[in-house]
Amino acid sequence: MLCVLYSAVCGAHCMSVTILNTDPSHVIRGSSLLLRAHIDHGPLETVATVTWERELETGAGAHGREVLASCSAGGPACPGNMTLDAQATTLTVNPFSGVNSIYSLTVSDQSGARTTAYCVVREYEPVHHVSVGINMSVSTLVCTEAWGTDPIFSWLHERAAVTTVLGRVSTDGKTLVVSHLPLCGHFTCMVSNKLGYSSATYNAAPCEAPESTRLTVVVVCLVLLLLVVMALATLLWWRRRIYRNRGECLHDLLDNM
Incomplete structure (x- = not known):
């Protein structure tokens, strides 16, 4: 959705101004804010003055509306934070302070008729309290x-x-x-x-293991138990064989003495 557009009553030949940023725009504090606008006018109108302004969204600012940049067509060069050509203008705010504000663009033609567009810019907030x-x-x-x-x-x-x-x-x-x-x-x-x-x-309550999983656990446990029993049986057989060999060697030694 394009930003809110307000046009002064100026007859059949009226300029229109559209801020191209979404409304509201959300910008991370400390980053750069770039506002873009399109100026549409007929052959009988010319752009005389373009002014970017800002006021707090709450409307409780001590200084009211603040002029951020202004430029006259054919006049001195625009300030560094603003550009202007025949049908477009931009405003750069760097860094963005994080204060929720209403930015406005007012364009005056050669007869003094003014057209204003508005856009709300708010701070981009992190995730809170899930x-x-x-x-x-x-x-x-x-x-x-x-x-x-x-x-x-x-x-x-x-x-x-x-x-x-x-x-x-x-x-x-x-x-x-x-x-x-x-x-x-x-x-x-x-x-x-x-x-x-x-x-x-x-x-939630702990999930019970599926029947197939429980069966697998039982089988694995039985296999491990069988392996342990086989290992113990092998160890006992090996020890008995060693003792028997020792006994035979001792018997032969006694016979030869």
């Missing part, structure tokens, strides 16, 4: 996050990605409907964005 709730009646887990910007949700079960065998994840990733019952094990919701991630885990 939690997982459950509706036992429908075997559904719901993940929530406080106010992070553009959160991305994903689910893990016992540290592995959830598959369709276990359940179905909603389009927005917030809800997991478990179809493999009974509900058991550890369900972890991971929420991430450009600034990192956070997670929360719901701990």
Whole structure:
């Protein structure tokens, strides 16, 4: 969605201004903010003055609206943080302070008629306070996050990605409907964005091993026990053989004396 556009009443031949950034835009504190705008005017209009301004989104600023850059067509060169050509202008704010503000662009034509466009710019927030709730009646887990910007949700079960065998994840990733019952094990919701991630885990009852797994464990244990018994039997046989050989050697020695 393009930023809000307000145009002064100026008859059939009216300039229009459009800020091309999404509204609201979210920018990481300390990074660079670049605002782009398109100026559309007919053959009877010319751009006289272009001004970029800013005010707090809450409207409670001590100094009201602040002029960030201004430039007159055909006049002195524009300031370094601004560009202007026949139908486009940009404003660079570097670094972005992280203060949620309304940026405005006002364009005046040769007759003094003004057209203004607005765009809200807010700080890009990290992920906060992830939690997982459950509706036992429908075997559904719901993940929530406080106010992070553009959160991305994903689910893990016992540290592995959830598959369709276990359940179905909603389009927005917030809800997991478990179809493999009974509900058991550890369900972890991971929420991430450009600034990192956070997670929360719901701990259900421990999952029982499948029958085939239990049978495999029993077989392995029996094989190991059999190997131990065989090893002990071999060791006893070997010791008896050594003692018998020693006895025969002692007998022969006595006969020769």
